[in-house]
Amino acid sequence: MYVIYILLTISIIVAIVFFISFIISVRNGQYDDVYTPSIRMLFEDELIKENKEKSSESNKTKQS
Amino acid sequence: MSESTCFHCGIDCDKTVIKFDQKTFCCNGCKTVYDIFSSNDLSCYYDLQSAPGAIPKEIQGKYDYLDTDIIAKKLIEFDGGNTQIITLYIPHIHCSSCIWILENLHKLQPAVTTSQVNFPKKTVRITFKSDAISLKEVVILLHTIGYEPYISLDDYATAKKKIDRSLLYKLGIAGFAFGNVMFLSFPEYFEVSEYWLEQYKPIFRWLMFAFSIPVVFYAAQEYFISAYKGLRSKLLNIDVPIALGILVLFLRSTAEIIFDWGTGFFDSLTGLIFFLLLGKFFQKKTYSFLSFERDYKSYFPIAVTRISIAKHKKERKEENIQIYDIKKGDRLLIRNGELIPVDAILIDGNAQIDYSFVTGESESVNKQSGDTLFAGGRQLYGAIEIEVLKSVEQSYLTQLWSNDVFNTDKSASFTNLTDIISKYFTIAILCIAIISTSYWLFTDVSKAIHVFTAVLIIACPCALALARPFALGNILRIFGKNKFYLKNADVIERLALTDTIIFDKTGTITTTITSNVTYEGMQLTPEEESLLKNTLRASNHPLSRTLYNVLAEHDILTLDEYQEYVGKGIEGKSADHTIKIGSPNFVGNEDLSKVFNTTVHVSTNDEYKGHYTFHNQYRNGVKKVFNQLFKNYQLAILSGDNEGEKEYLQKVLPENTSLIFNQKPDDKLNYIKMLQRQLKKVIMVGDGLNDAGALAQSDVGIAVSENVNVFSPACDGILDASRFDKISTYLMISKNVIKIIKSSFILSFLYNCVGLYFAVTGQLSPIIAAILMPLSSISIIVYVTILTNWIGQKVNDNHKDL
Numbered sequence: 001m002y003v004i005y006i007l008l009t010i011s012i013i014v015a016i017v018f019f020i021s022f023i024i025s026v027r028n029g030q031y032d033d034v035y036t037p038s039i040r041m042l043f044e045d046e047l048i049k050e051n052k053e054k055s056s057e058s059n060k061t062k063q064s
Numbered sequence: 065m066s067e068s069t070c071f072h073c074g075i076d077c078d079k080t081v082i083k084f085d086q087k088t089f090c091c092n093g094c095k096t097v098y099d100i101f102s103s104n105d106l107s108c109y110y111d112l113q114s115a116p117g118a119i120p121k122e123i124q125g126k127y128d129y130l131d132t133d134i135i136a137k138k139l140i141e142f143d144g145g146n147t148q149i150i151t152l153y154i155p156h157i158h159c160s161s162c163i164w165i166l167e168n169l170h171k172l173q174p175a176v177t178t179s180q181v182n183f184p185k186k187t188v189r190i191t192f193k194s195d196a197i198s199l200k201e202v203v204i205l206l207h208t209i210g211y212e213p214y215i216s217l218d219d220y221a222t223a224k225k226k227i228d229r230s231l232l233y234k235l236g237i238a239g240f241a242f243g244n245v246m247f248l249s250f251p252e253y254f255e256v257s258e259y260w261l262e263q264y265k266p267i268f269r270w271l272m273f274a275f276s277i278p279v280v281f282y283a284a285q286e287y288f289i290s291a292y293k294g295l296r297s298k299l300l301n302i303d304v305p306i307a308l309g310i311l312v313l314f315l316r317s318t319a320e321i322i323f324d325w326g327t328g329f330f331d332s333l334t335g336l337i338f339f340l341l342l343g344k345f346f347q348k349k350t351y352s353f354l355s356f357e358r359d360y361k362s363y364f365p366i367a368v369t370r371i372s373i374a375k376h377k378k379e380r381k382e383e384n385i386q387i388y389d390i391k392k393g394d395r396l397l398i399r400n401g402e403l404i405p406v407d408a409i410l411i412d413g414n415a416q417i418d419y420s421f422v423t424g425e426s427e428s429v430n431k432q433s434g435d436t437l438f439a440g441g442r443q444l445y446g447a448i449e450i451e452v453l454k455s456v457e458q459s460y461l462t463q464l465w466s467n468d469v470f471n472t473d474k475s476a477s478f479t480n481l482t483d484i485i486s487k488y489f490t491i492a493i494l495c496i497a498i499i500s501t502s503y504w505l506f507t508d509v510s511k512a513i514h515v516f517t518a519v520l521i522i523a524c525p526c527a528l529a530l531a532r533p534f535a536l537g538n539i540l541r542i543f544g545k546n547k548f549y550l551k552n553a554d555v556i557e558r559l560a561l562t563d564t565i566i567f568d569k570t571g572t573i574t575t576t577i578t579s580n581v582t583y584e585g586m587q588l589t590p591e592e593e594s595l596l597k598n599t600l601r602a603s604n605h606p607l608s609r610t611l612y613n614v615l616a617e618h619d620i621l622t623l624d625e626y627q628e629y630v631g632k633g634i635e636g637k638s639a640d641h642t643i644k645i646g647s648p649n650f651v652g653n654e655d656l657s658k659v660f661n662t663t664v665h666v667s668t669n670d671e672y673k674g675h676y677t678f679h680n681q682y683r684n685g686v687k688k689v690f691n692q693l694f695k696n697y698q699l700a701i702l703s704g705d706n707e708g709e710k711e712y713l714q715k716v717l718p719e720n721t722s723l724i725f726n727q728k729p730d731d732k733l734n735y736i737k738m739l740q741r742q743l744k745k746v747i748m749v750g751d752g753l754n755d756a757g758a759l760a761q762s763d764v765g766i767a768v769s770e771n772v773n774v775f776s777p778a779c780d781g782i783l784d785a786s787r788f789d790k791i792s793t794y795l796m797i798s799k800n801v802i803k804i805i806k807s808s809f810i811l812s813f814l815y816n817c818v819g820l821y822f823a824v825t826g827q828l829s830p831i832i833a834a835i836l837m838p839l840s841s842i843s844i845i846v847y848v849t850i851l852t853n854w855i856g857q858k859v860n861d862n863h864k865d866l
Contacts, residue, residue, distance in 0.1 A: 004264055019240045026232050036183040039160050040167065
């Protein structure tokens, strides 16, 4: 049953790793603005789409 | 009608439609912005949200002061050789398109490295290469695309504010420890006397102890500090029994594991602190885009242009100086749209001063050279030169802020409902603990100390302390959704205790946007009316604009002659008709009977016709609001204006409303002081800077604002002008919330009674505590949340009726 020591150590280490990552994320200011990133996330797609259109247009011009 | 709305800003284009790229625009400004965006592959801006833009305003040397090094340095957040970082506040940020375009600034200007928007705060943080672009150019770039940054004296004075995240840390620690301790104490809940469980008990217990140390000494430290402060000032606030409970829980649990009496109450301890902090967190709803602490500094510019005339040569030199450097006798140049920062004498130019920030009065005043101008006015047409009379701090308006009211914290002197109850609660608990301990001392000495600690543990007023923050926090959110923004949860409680409401008139119960115009005199012929309208078209005077918008449509005529006489009126000539519009003397009206309201007189072909009177336009539902309120409140109107509207107000408003006119900012403050001396609890509803003193002095100061994002003086709450008619509903809700909190107190007392039964009889085991404490806390939270949501619905119900 000494395995309990190993299991306890692992579980506490895992818990502490998550706890530290929480503290770091707070310190970096990730929780200061919880609204803008949710919108910003949606923009990336449109930017890529726009680029694709452009590249496809340039392809067309090349073909012609 | 989509044809005639502007593609860029969405405003109705009227007649002056500008067609460009198959789209319609209301003005050249909007067209230019569209042009900039579309030529830079940024037309995506219009896909995210239709018509998201703002009309760019004129710049004209407005940001010249940013070239002055000392000023720029104060604004820039980080300056590292080639890169500089600045955070700018942009009130126009309102939709996803705004975020998108501002974060793509680097496509417009390669010298901008990155830009990041904080939407709730309406700020953008721009990193740029300072060798390629100056701060001024960055600001001008933002300006030209319609995102005008708002830079005020406030940015200058305050050092970079530190964000306080300690509550988040504490909550994180308490939650983390709570979860882990719960897991570790789980085996012992079932009291299985298995061999291995017996063997590893100590390590589980000491782990729990380790987890609870940071919770007690870091996360809960506020409760100890507050309890200590309370005791020192001889107040038994709610934190006293909480701190006592936490301390006893911790000491007893530690003793239990040391002497191997049992598992201790570490699970209840960490859970208790976690729930308490959660309540604190929930109550702390902040509107980061609003500021409740504004003083004149947020209205004033950072710099002005000083004109210095060299004595020998007749050379005029213009330089930008900081506001605080203005000295008596300086000559300042105030450009179109700039604010007058100090009391001064007008030297040169056509002064048309808009005092709406100060008084809430929408109509501007005309000043002649030699007249005194007061700080806080905004110059509307062209540039003027003024000579300074007093420095910034000594000016008439800014002096108001030297009053003591601005330094006193209202919430410090306010005892909230929980603290009132906690006084009796703490005494009762201590009595019960002492009586039951002395009883056990005679019957079973071994149990006496056990019972004593158990009473203090179970009586720890967790549910009691949670009811108020959750109820008020929830109402705060409901109010916020309905555009009534409060500074903090205390305000709701103070609101519920008030019995007197004082309204400012101009700008508060009247609107600043529309004016009500009536005509008295001889009927104008259609030709005359057409001529009138066309003459007004040419004038930029605000009264002309208002009158122009009110008059019926007429064909556009070209005037043969047009002349504007500053401070007098305008004259127009077409075919064989002439028209004069303006002051009575100018038009030739000799009848000088005293009229209070603003009037514009008209004569055609030198024959007096009549005059237009501009009435204050009252907000929708003013009459309804007053009629609803006067049953329960004493009402008064304090106005800085003359008595012109007295008769009308007397007719409309309930009989016992006091109407007091000609009130200076100080008078308003003193009037409220006088009421408070009669033990009245006063709500002040105001808007302009002239109400700032009264708002600070009153028990609850509410600022009514047409545009919540931009201007409102320091106050306890900001009410969107469109919800003015809801005031009585908000007040009623805040009264009902107090009733809910009181009823939840009864519920939590019942829980305490059950707990005390176990404690007094010496049967309190960790598992009972572990069940009872979260159960009581959670049920109280659910109870107040459901009820507050239910009463909060009344705001929406009433809204549907309209």
